[in-house]
Amino acid sequence: MDGSRTVNAPHHTRRALPALVLLLAAGGASAEKLTMPDGMGGVPDIGAIPCSVFSAMMERGPLGTRHSLITWSAGYLKAASGKTLQHLADAAGAGGAPWTYQKLGDELEAWCTANPTAMTADAAASVAAKLGVAVPVAAAP
Amino acid sequence: MSTDAAPAQSRLWQPPIVGLVTFVLMFVAVGLGHTLMVLIEHQLGRETTLAVSPLLGFTGIIMLWYGVKSKNETFQTWIGFFGALVVWMCWVEFFYMWYGRMNWGMLPRMDGVDGLEVSGTYPEYMIMGSTVGTLLMMLCFYTFDKDTRCNMFLWIQNKLGLREGLGPTTKTAKDRNYAIITFMETFFVTWFCYAWNLLTFDPGLMGRGDLFVGINLASVFIAVVWAGFCLTRLIQFRRTATALRYAIPVGNIAWVNVEILEKLDLMSHAVFIDPWAYKLEASVIFGAFLTLVALLLLAPKKPSEMGRRVNPAD
Numbered sequence: 001m002d003g004s005r006t007v008n009a010p011h012h013t014r015r016a017l018p019a020l021v022l023l024l025a026a027g028g029a030s031a032e033k034l035t036m037p038d039g040m041g042g043v044p045d046i047g048a049i050p051c052s053v054f055s056a057m058m059e060r061g062p063l064g065t066r067h068s069l070i071t072w073s074a075g076y077l078k079a080a081s082g083k084t085l086q087h088l089a090d091a092a093g094a095g096g097a098p099w100t101y102q103k104l105g106d107e108l109e110a111w112c113t114a115n116p117t118a119m120t121a122d123a124a125a126s127v128a129a130k131l132g133v134a135v136p137v138a139a140a141p
Numbered sequence: 142m143s144t145d146a147a148p149a150q151s152r153l154w155q156p157p158i159v160g161l162v163t164f165v166l167m168f169v170a171v172g173l174g175h176t177l178m179v180l181i182e183h184q185l186g187r188e189t190t191l192a193v194s195p196l197l198g199f200t201g202i203i204m205l206w207y208g209v210k211s212k213n214e215t216f217q218t219w220i221g222f223f224g225a226l227v228v229w230m231c232w233v234e235f236f237y238m239w240y241g242r243m244n245w246g247m248l249p250r251m252d253g254v255d256g257l258e259v260s261g262t263y264p265e266y267m268i269m270g271s272t273v274g275t276l277l278m279m280l281c282f283y284t285f286d287k288d289t290r291c292n293m294f295l296w297i298q299n300k301l302g303l304r305e306g307l308g309p310t311t312k313t314a315k316d317r318n319y320a321i322i323t324f325m326e327t328f329f330v331t332w333f334c335y336a337w338n339l340l341t342f343d344p345g346l347m348g349r350g351d352l353f354v355g356i357n358l359a360s361v362f363i364a365v366v367w368a369g370f371c372l373t374r375l376i377q378f379r380r381t382a383t384a385l386r387y388a389i390p391v392g393n394i395a396w397v398n399v400e401i402l403e404k405l406d407l408m409s410h411a412v413f414i415d416p417w418a419y420k421l422e423a424s425v426i427f428g429a430f431l432t433l434v435a436l437l438l439l440a441p442k443k444p445s446e447m448g449r450r451v452n453p454a455d
Contacts, residue, residue, distance in 0.1 A: 041248035043251055065248055
């Protein structure tokens with residue numbers, strides 16, 4: 001530690017303190033757990049729950065639960081490929097059986113039923129692979 | 142309460158036995174109503190159940206039709222009660238289930254510390270909670286009906302100073318058809334108690350903290366006092382048909398406590414909603430229920446309960 005730094009230290013501290021407070025405040029905010037509005041059903045991030053929970057939700061609200069994960073998967077696929085779900089479904093179904101809304105849901109549900117300890121995002125990754133979307137390792141869930 | 146000129150002679154079927162038996166029967170009947178729903182779903186499969194439930198509901202109406210044509214008050218009461226259970230189950234519970242789960246794509250409310258446990262508030266119950274305004278509007282009919290004989294509505298009419306304005310009732314006991322009366326009573330009592338539980342369980346209204354616990358404990362207090370007060374009246378009944386009708390709200394109000402205590406993790410009624418896991422216990426309860434029904438059917442009746450009215454002039 002040289003003399004000049006020691007002399008300037010109080011000046012830096014005055015500038016750093018507000019930044020530190022902001023940093024801590026921002027850190028505190030990001031640690032807050034996401035929750036649903038009280039009256040609503042479902043979970044805030046359907047892609048980040050265990051498949052066993054997804055299956056339990058399917059038991060009581062099949063249509064809505066399935067739709068939530070399809071919607072989540074559409075965003076995931078768009079981020080991974082830059083293409084919309086409709087575009088990917090059209091391309092994948094061009095050479096064989098069409099990829100319908102029903103089939104998308106069936107694939108996600110079947111994968112989760114077979115892998116209850118995995119996460120729902122893994123189910124989306126599985127569908128991505130079947131749709132021919134290469135999921136980068138860094139972007140993989 | 143009975144004022145029959147020719148009371149049935151029995152040492153057993155006297156107060157408080159008649160009231161106690163009918164109360165236990167109606168209390169258990171609420172739980173077994175849950176079991177019946179689960180069994181139907183299991184036997185028919187959920188999709189088939191939801192598809193045929195609108196038609197199944199008509200069996201309740203056919204029962205009511207037979208009941209209304211009967212002159213036997215006891216038969217009318219039983220048929221009105223069971224008919225209403227069928228209609229409630231098929232035209233409300235199963236129909237809401239189809240709407241919420243299969244048509245509107247609603248999701249179940251989640252519970253638990255991390256919000257990853259499916260709570261008992263399934264989509265159909267979220268819909269049912271929203272019907273409270275319709276329920277209150279329908280109850281206005283009974284509040285302002287001069288011919289109502291329900292003690293609660295008579296009490297409200299007195300408190301609101303309505304008796305004079307409404308005028309004297311134009312119906313006597315023999316003008317009343319107890320099949321439709323019991324049918325509507327069962328339906329509205331069930332609806333009311335569901336709405337009560339669903340409103341106090343709704344985190345959108347009560348939150349998930351102290352208010353939720355406080356409101357639900359207050360509900361337990363009210364339900365215990367209300368059911369207890371009504372029970373003290375019920376145990377004075379002599380006529381089984383009258384006692385059965387009075388026991389419907391008493392059993393249902395008492396059941397409100399079961400739902401709340403389960404919600405607060407203080408007890409469980411899993412024996413009613415998962416009978417396969419509790420085969421022996423569920424069978425014992427069902428056997429006891431059937432025994433109570435048989436006892437009540439065999440209990441000595443007064444002439445008026447059997448459709449034979451005694452003419453005081455004779």
